[in-house]
Amino acid sequence: MRNSLEAALLSACMVLAPSLAFIACAGTSARMNVMLPAISQSWAHIRVQCMREADAAGAHDTARPIVAAADAAVATGDVVAIVAVDWPVLDALAEGDVVRRLASQAIGPITAESLRGRLAEFIEERALYTRRKP
């Protein structure tokens, strides 16, 4: 009786565990198929802000390798590469771009709010993308 119960449970495990393990990849799949394209799309636009501010601040040579590292990391989606990018420098450049262009009235206050909102969301997504699943 006990042996037949064990056999039934083991066979249930054999059937269900692979299916459940497959479902348990949903987080990875969502990161690759949904979040990475969103990060990539936003980075293409935030990148423009970074380069514009680097040019305005005369920091083009400093910013260029960091931007290149970010380009490569986002293109591959490699978590280690994304973590290794010096994002605080890029975030500061993007924010500097907003401050400078708002002051010169090249952008309006509502646009500035949108650009800042996008940057904040981008920072949050990066953290979530690189965070290990539970």
Add this chain to the structure above:
Amino acid sequence: MKEAVKQQLEAALSATGLDLKIAAAGVVEFAAISAARLASATHEVSFPEMVQAEADRVFLFAAKRAVRSADAADAQAIGLIRGLLLGAAGA
């Protein structure tokens, strides 16, 4: 705009096998707030740039919801696997 975002999200989520209704909860509301923000800024010279920024924000927000839903589904599945294994070990 809301329809376009919904279609974009639907296509992206189909790869994960998750339920759009669950994963997209709140995204439509976020898109509506975004649209209202855009409507209030049509006079700004930088309006085209703002449209781009708002589209990015909605996409990022939707992605965040999708990943959180997926992580929750994973946690449930892992709990089930653990329960099955513990049950088999205890039998």
